Each structure stands twice: as structure tokens, then as C-alpha cells.
Amino acid sequence: MKRRDFIHLSGLGLGAMMVPSLAAFSKPVAAEHLMMSGMDAAAKKLLADVALNTARGLGATYTDVRIGRYLQQFLFTREKNVQGITNAESFGVGIRVIANGTWGFSATSDVTPDGIKKCAETAVAIAKANSKLQDEPVELAPVKSYGEVSWKTPIQKNAMEVPVKDKIDLLLSVNNAALDNGAAFVNSALFMVNEQKYFASTDGSYIDQDIHRIWPNFTVTAVNRQEGVFRSRQALSAPMGMGYEYLDGLASEKFMNPAGFNSYRNSYDMVEDAIGAANQAKQKLSAKSVLPGKYDLMLDPDHLGLTIHESVGHPLELDRVLGYEANYAGTSFATLDKWETKNFKYGSDLVNIVADKVQPHSLGNVGWDDEGVKSKEWDLIKNGVLVNYQAIRDQAKIINEPESHGCCFADNWSSVQFQRMPNVSLRPGTEKMSPHDMIKNIEKGIYILGRGSYSIDQQRYNFQFGGQLFYEIKNGEIAGMLEDVAYQSNTQEFWNSCSAICDKDDYRLFGSFFDGKGQPSQVSAVSHGSSTTRFDGVNVINTGRSI
Structure with missing residues (x-):
């Protein structure tokens, strides 16, 4: 090239x-x-x-x-x-x-x-x-x-x-x-x-x-x-x-x-x-360069979708969990022993994350997967607790599932089908709340929109995410644009800091059109839905200019 x-x-x-x-x-x-x-x-x-x-x-x-x-x-x-x-x-x-x-x-x-x-x-x-x-x-x-x-x-x-x-x-x-x-x-x-x-x-x-x-x-x-x-x-x-x-x-x-x-x-x-x-x-x-420190983050769906993709979608692919997928940014911290305890707190009680291939308008929406399994929805994280993974027909018995989840795909007739991420989405909050309502309760925070650069380790645990647009929040109001913002955390700490989720009226889809996995590499398309979500006390760093 x-x-x-x-x-x-x-x-x-x-x-x-x-x-x-x-x-x-x-x-x-x-x-x-x-x-x-x-x-x-x-x-x-x-x-x-x-x-x-x-x-x-x-x-x-x-x-x-x-x-x-x-x-x-x-x-x-x-x-x-x-x-x-x-x-x-x-x-x-x-x-x-x-x-x-x-x-x-x-x-x-x-x-x-x-x-x-x-x-x-x-x-x-x-x-x-x-x-x-x-x-x-x-x-x-x-x-x-x-x-x-x-x-x-x-x-x-x-x-x-x-x-x-x-x-x-x-x-x-x-x-x-x-x-x-x-x-x-x-x-x-x-x-x-x-x-x-x-x-x-x-x-x-x-x-x-x-x-x-x-x-x-x-x-x-x-x-x-x-x-x-x-x-x-x-x-x-x-x-x-x-x-x-x-x-x-x-x-x-x-x-x-x-x-x-x-x-x-x-x-x-x-x-x-x-x-x-x-x-x-x-x-x-001319935006002000961010002062590093702890902030409450207000993440728009067109930003949060990528964080969901990397910190929830990939680590809950069963082939990564089992070590079958290890070379291409593979493996996972969310090992079977954590799931077997039935009380591993992946996130706060507000965090309910589902996998599906049926959500209208989503990239993953199909009738059947490439093993002839009908599309459906299933829970991955319920009230913050890890309850399931993503499994296909020859994996289901490993986690005592009676049937495949229907997430086996190939990107072309010339490629063999294997386990691929379905849509993985954060359920909206159950109490009436808009982004305008959410911002009123944040004293020191940053509102982040759009996908940016990111880095996450092989086990999908320690990470850093940027974005496209950053707005400083002071005493419940937008105080101006910021630049040079990225936040760092680990998956469990981050999702346990989730303190508020807007309701279904704010729910939107993010998507990855060319998500890579496997060797030889294959691509697939997958969506991640969410509403605007708040995370408290997240570490923010300055990525660029002097302060």
C-alpha cells in the first residue's frame, strides 16, 4: 500500500x-x-x-x-x-x-x-x-x-x-x-x-x-x-x-x-x-487542554459502543476464554472460574448487558447464523453479575448450554465459520432520565462523544480510550470544550463505577463494520446499543499538549 x-x-x-x-x-x-x-x-x-x-x-x-x-x-x-x-x-x-x-x-x-x-x-x-x-x-x-x-x-x-x-x-x-x-x-x-x-x-x-x-x-x-x-x-x-x-x-x-x-x-x-x-x-x-485527574464521565452511545465492544464483547467470546483464540489480541480475563462462582461482579447492579442477533437495524441482525441456528437474545451480564458467554454448537456443552447461541459466522464462502461476536448491548435505564437530566447532577465531569483511539491488553482488562469531542462539566452545566482527553481503567473497575443510565428514549446503536478476528483474519459487522451512561471517578489523562 x-x-x-x-x-x-x-x-x-x-x-x-x-x-x-x-x-x-x-x-x-x-x-x-x-x-x-x-x-x-x-x-x-x-x-x-x-x-x-x-x-x-x-x-x-x-x-x-x-x-x-x-x-x-x-x-x-x-x-x-x-x-x-x-x-x-x-x-x-x-x-x-x-x-x-x-x-x-x-x-x-x-x-x-x-x-x-x-x-x-x-x-x-x-x-x-x-x-x-x-x-x-x-x-x-x-x-x-x-x-x-x-x-x-x-x-x-x-x-x-x-x-x-x-x-x-x-x-x-x-x-x-x-x-x-x-x-x-x-x-x-x-x-x-x-x-x-x-x-x-x-x-x-x-x-x-x-x-x-x-x-x-x-x-x-x-x-x-x-x-x-x-x-x-x-x-x-x-x-x-x-x-x-x-x-x-x-x-x-x-x-x-x-x-x-x-x-x-x-x-x-x-x-x-x-x-x-x-x-x-x-x-x-483553541480548546482548553484537560487537567489530569478523577472525573465523572458521561459517555454518549456513539462513544460507549466501542468500550462495550472491547471490554465486554470480545472478553466474553468463549473461544477467547478457553484459549482457542489467543494470537489475534486473544484470551480473556473473564475465565470460566469467575462464571462458575455465579457471583462475579463484572459491573454495578445497574449493568445489564445482552447479546443478540435480532435487534432491528443492527449490523448483526440476521435470521439464522452460519450453522443454521435461529437468531435470539440472551443475557451476558445481569444486575452486574457475569451469567453467560457467546457459544456456538461445538462449544455449548462446555458451559452446560442445551443449544448454540447462534453466533457462528464466516465473512465469505471461502472462509470457515467460527465463533463471532453478536450484537452486545447495554440495556437502558428503567427510570426516566435524559442526557439533560443526567448532566445536572455532575459537579466535575467530562461529556465524551464519538469513537477515538484506544488501547486494551490481550486479556481485555486494562484499557485506555479516547474520543472525538470532549466537553467539561462543572456544577451541572457544560463549561466548554476540552482537548487531549483519554480515560484509563480496567474492565471490572470501570463497569462497577457505572452509576446512572438514561432511559430507552436515548437508546442508540454504535457499530463496527470491519471487526477483525482469527488467523487467517476474517472481518464481521456488529452493533452495540446503549443509552448515555455515567461512570464515576474515572482516571483521565492528558494525551497531548502542555497544560
Whole structure:
């Protein structure tokens, strides 16, 4: 990657750095190709049966087959120019089997009966070869047979069908709005994904799914050329499991936050946010540098989601807990012995965190996972106590679960499915409270919005988080903008300092569009919901300028 390309992608957020791996098995296509219908379910069923019957005939005791068509459109602009347009398609088959009590997997882009038959034969051969090293056979939790079923993201407007010109015009209007309001530099991007996934298994399910996701993003930079100082502000958008209605106002829903500008839920005004970003980036140039010390933190959902992701979502992945996932920022402090006590205080009594794959508009919302398990919701932390993990079919027995949680996924037909984070969300408070109410009771605090840089250790315990915008709170009121803010804590101490959570009217989604895990690396998309939340007495450090 050339240096200027690295800088460009970095400006759009760390998530965009995962774009090359997402598109590794894709081929360029015309934009019109993204709107073409794929193979119908009846044809896919016939091909899936070839895999199932071939593997069974060779001695496999279990087989699943995934026929996937993955469509991507990524648009990039900077100031007045279009920097890149990617239209890509990936189409192929992945076959997973158990033979001699051992997993085997193979994949092919030859989506024909002969190609699939050879692929199934290879998967069985791999399983039998692996079985020589298997200490005990794979044991799968039972799953219901659903027959022939389908599921589709409930979109109002397919983003792939919106003309590329209209989407580029939107991004350039975002750039112009930022430049007109004093920005020195701006880049913007729009990521759209459509996964057409067909799953079949020897358990008797044939599942056809059509999944849509969208993520608008930008970075606005203001410069003080006399002092040689610059400050940036990224978009406060959340990637969503929605169609283009997220951007065109069909699902309009926004409200004023205590800092005096709009937040968004189930819709996003990209131009309005860019105007705010330009003004706030300029304000950041002269903002007071924070005085280190203990503060009560008031964390907006578009910030808190990343903290949830890193300090709750990842450490409660059962493969990390068991040490199966250790190389890629793996393992976890939340070991089985803590769960077995049934009283490990992960957080305060107010903290109730759930996992799910069913929340509307979320990135993780699907009908079934890649093992044919129907999506559901389950508790991870209840009244502050650790009560469960995230487990798939061959893990469920380890934590005495009667069935999988339905969180097994692959990012492509060419990748083997494994345990991935579902949506992990903090339940809103039960008592009526808005962010405006919350701020009135804070004497010395900081209000933080937007995702920033972060660092967390291998066990997901000791961490540091930054943000996009920081506002000092004095005696129940906003006292001005701060800069150079980051907070440090450990996971248990932090969540036990939670003292107030706004109610459901403030509940919003944060999202990670390119969450990486595994070796070879795979990406996935996941949302984290929360309302504005207060944490008391958190250590804040100064990350930059002299005080």
C-alpha cells in the first residue's frame, strides 16, 4: 500500500483498513451487475444436495454447505474529487464436514455440480486426515430442522439500486459543506454490502438470506497555519443494517444533545453532521487542554459502543476464554472460574448487558447464523453479575448450554465459520432520565462523544480510550470544550463505577463494520446499543499538549 493510500484510509477510521481483506476473493464488476438477481433458491438447493449427498456417501456424519454471493460497493472522495469507486462480487461455495469425529473444510468458486462434488470430497479427505490428531470427537449441540425458509433485512430502499452519481453527489456535497464552514481538508466515504447467503445442512435446513448493511463516514480537518496545529473530527454516524433510507430521510429521527447539536437514530443527515464537524474541528484548535485527574464521565452511545465492544464483547467470546483464540489480541480475563462462582461482579447492579442477533437495524441482525441456528437474545451480564458467554454448537456443552447461541459466522464462502461476536448491548435505564437530566447532577465531569483511539491488553482488562469531542462539566452545566482527553481503567473497575443510565428514549446503536478476528483474519459487522451512561471517578489523562 502506498503511503498516501494509507493516510487516506487512516483518515476514514481504522475500520476501513480492513477493506483489502474483505475484498480478497472478490472480482471487479460494473455497478449495474450489483443490481442483477443471483441464483434462485431452487437452483441452490439442488447444488447443496450434491454436497450433502457426496459427503454422506464418503462417511461424513455431518455436513453443511454455504453458497454465497457477496456484493460490495465502496465510494471514496476527497475535497472536490472522487478518489475511488469499488464495485465487487464474490461468488462461491464453502463445505464443512465432520468425518471420523473431526472437522474438515474446503471451498471452491466452481459453482457447478462437478465443482461442488470435488469440493465435498476434499472436505471429507481433510477431515479424515485431521482425525489422526483428534483427541476426542466433535460434539454438536442439537439444532432444529427448519426446512426451506428465508430471511431478508427489512430495507426500504436497496442502496445498490441508487445511482452511483447520486451517491457521489451526496459525498461531494458533504465535502463542500465542510469546506464552506472552514475545514481545510475533508474526505468522505460510503460503504455498502449485500450478502446473499444460502445455507443447507444434514440437519434438514435450507436457509436463504439476503442481508444489507451501510456505513457513511468522513473525516474533517481544521488547520491553524500560524501555529502549525491541526484538529480533526470524524463522522458521528453509526453503520447500520439498513438500506439507503438511512441517508435520505425516510427514517428520519434525530434529537438535540446537551452539547447543542444533533444526534441521530435510525437516520443520518450526513451534510448536517459535516457542517457541525467543521465548526467543532475549528473549536478544537483553541480548546482548553484537560487537567489530569478523577472525573465523572458521561459517555454518549456513539462513544460507549466501542468500550462495550472491547471490554465486554470480545472478553466474553468463549473461544477467547478457553484459549482457542489467543494470537489475534486473544484470551480473556473473564475465565470460566469467575462464571462458575455465579457471583462475579463484572459491573454495578445497574449493568445489564445482552447479546443478540435480532435487534432491528443492527449490523448483526440476521435470521439464522452460519450453522443454521435461529437468531435470539440472551443475557451476558445481569444486575452486574457475569451469567453467560457467546457459544456456538461445538462449544455449548462446555458451559452446560442445551443449544448454540447462534453466533457462528464466516465473512465469505471461502472462509470457515467460527465463533463471532453478536450484537452486545447495554440495556437502558428503567427510570426516566435524559442526557439533560443526567448532566445536572455532575459537579466535575467530562461529556465524551464519538469513537477515538484506544488501547486494551490481550486479556481485555486494562484499557485506555479516547474520543472525538470532549466537553467539561462543572456544577451541572457544560463549561466548554476540552482537548487531549483519554480515560484509563480496567474492565471490572470501570463497569462497577457505572452509576446512572438514561432511559430507552436515548437508546442508540454504535457499530463496527470491519471487526477483525482469527488467523487467517476474517472481518464481521456488529452493533452495540446503549443509552448515555455515567461512570464515576474515572482516571483521565492528558494525551497531548502542555497544560
